[in-house]
Amino acid sequence: MSSRPRLADHALLRRHVTDGQLRYVVHHAGTGALVMLDERAYAIAMLADGTRDVDGIALAASRAGVYERASEIDAVLAALAGADLIAHGVEPGPMPARAATYFMTPADEASRATPLQALPGFRFRCDGGGHCCEQYASIALTRDDEARARRAGLKTLPGDERAEQVLLPLYGGVRRERLAMTLVDGACLQLEAERGCSLHRAGGPAAKPTACRLYPATFADLGGVVRVSTALECGCVFESAARGDDGEPLLEPSLRVAGDLPGGLTVRTIPDQVPIGAGATAARAAVVAWTDAVLAQPDEGCVVGRACGLAVALEAGGPTVRAAAPAALSTAEVAAELAEPLARLSDLTRRARDSADAWRSERDRTRQLRRAVAAAAHATSSRGAEASLQPAAPALAQAERFALRAALFGMHLVEASERADGLAASLRDFGAACSSPASWRCPGRGRWGTRSRR
């Protein structure tokens, strides 16, 4: 190991209160590996900031009153290194505002004038129940969000009266351009017992983090336009879709181009070449045209069969207007398409449940949801896909159709298809999730959900 360790950028350090006990959880953003730290171990990990060797960490720990023996420091660093959570040396510069797969707002000169296009016909009404404030592994804030929250009065925990520990780095242990909120039994610390947001109550909606204010909007840059769709992880979204016109626009009317978006949002960048399936890629413009053609078609019928039929047509013909008509599949053929995705979904949700069971409180909504979703996915997988292909109840069928429309419009399935098997595989995964009701509402399914969408 290098002589100057620090938490790697892919280490997601989060401060949790679980059943009244303070603990620090470090997740690997890629593998999901997890290391739990108590307060002493956390203090040691924070002193490992890439500027100190182990002797320097021991000296700093001694000065901070958390040093007892060298083996304790070694044990903390070894546990983190064993989960691949350690990098070496000082962190390079500020976090990039633009990468191959996303850019952060405020938009730069290249994207400022790009128009925003919201999901047609969708209006959103929040029920105020606070469920979306208790189902994300990360509540992300920018430094501006932090400043506004502190002006409004950031709620803190006993022993941290100046709220110095409420926000930790979103990535790694050093950079503080983006921060993550303390969670209490899985819920945002700012969520009040009466279910409201303490920041909103004290300072109005503008006091909330930007990602919270614009929730549930998602953003995808398609080149000439930024599509604004909705996250599919909150009951209010589906209830709003079912209600129709009764709600607020997804975007305030004053937000017309990317340059109007407040800072702190992640806009996914759809690549020039989109993986389709079986190693094939297609030009982004062709995929967008295909998506529009799919969205223009009537969407009645079984969404599971439609998603699988679209996957088959897409693989056979590429993203052409002809492929926008789903292949007609028998029940047995749909079941065959779903066999592998269902097994994968069952495995994924089981591991997510086990991870939550290992340390989350019984009161934690994420744990409860993961259990419910894992049980549903396991039951579906055990029954077999064909036995699970029963017609959905009308309300559920309507929600599923809306989910496919929102996912296609917002290019969510392209986001999921960054892996090699592509958009067709994402469509099958979508079908598998719908055949196992509510699986697609599992928070952060397969990822560590972040309210900022990163």
Ligand code: SF4
């Ligand atoms: S800060 Fe955001 S996540 Fe936290 S309670 Fe307020 S609205 Fe909810």
